[in-house]
Amino acid sequence: MSNAPSQHSKRSQGFTLIEIIITLVVFGILATMLVTVMGTSISSSSQPIFRLQQTITLQKTMENIRANFSANPDIAILKTAIGTGSQNNDYGVYEVIDNKFITFIDYTEVEGVSADAILKVSIKDQDTGMILTELFVE
Numbered sequence: 001m002s003n004a005p006s007q008h009s010k011r012s013q014g015f016t017l018i019e020i021i022i023t024l025v026v027f028g029i030l031a032t033m034l035v036t037v038m039g040t041s042i043s044s045s046s047q048p049i050f051r052l053q054q055t056i057t058l059q060k061t062m063e064n065i066r067a068n069f070s071a072n073p074d075i076a077i078l079k080t081a082i083g084t085g086s087q088n089n090d091y092g093v094y095e096v097i098d099n100k101f102i103t104f105i106d107y108t109e110v111e112g113v114s115a116d117a118i119l120k121v122s123i124k125d126q127d128t129g130m131i132l133t134e135l136f137v138e
Contacts, residue, residue: 054128061092061123062132075101075119075136082121097131098122 015023068091069078082099083089102120103112112118119136 051128051130054125055130057092058094058123058125058130058132061094062121062134064091065121065123066134069136073138075117075138076114078136079114079119082123086126093126094123095126096122097124098133102135 084096086095098120101112101114102109102118103116117138122133124131
């Protein structure tokens with residue numbers, strides 16, 4: 001028997017330079033793909049959170065209007081308090097789209113008078129353009 005090392009034992013001592021380079025290239029490609037996918041999902045996921053915050057702000061404004069109506073259930077006074085156009089008051093920051101008395105004839109909404117006792121209020125968030133509508137009835 002000879003004492004010369006066999007080819008098999010030489011091979012099991014480590015990796016060749018080519019194997020290391022190929023492994024690094026594959027890991028680099030996978031890491032680039034992962035960062036690209038994660039970066040896209042992180043940036044696009046912040047938009048729904050922002051929209052949710054804006055929706056909650058709009059809901060809070062409408063809740064302030066509802067609370068005022070609960071404290072004083074006079075829709076003529078509420079109509080005046082809501083105002084017209086862009087508003088920044090105790091209710092919140094909003095734009096008034098509709099603030100009118102309505103009635104329904106043959107299932108169709110038509111402009112009404114205060115005696116009809118239905119007040120339609122539509123407010124819009126100025127940043128996102130979201131609109132929220134509420135009907136107030138005495």
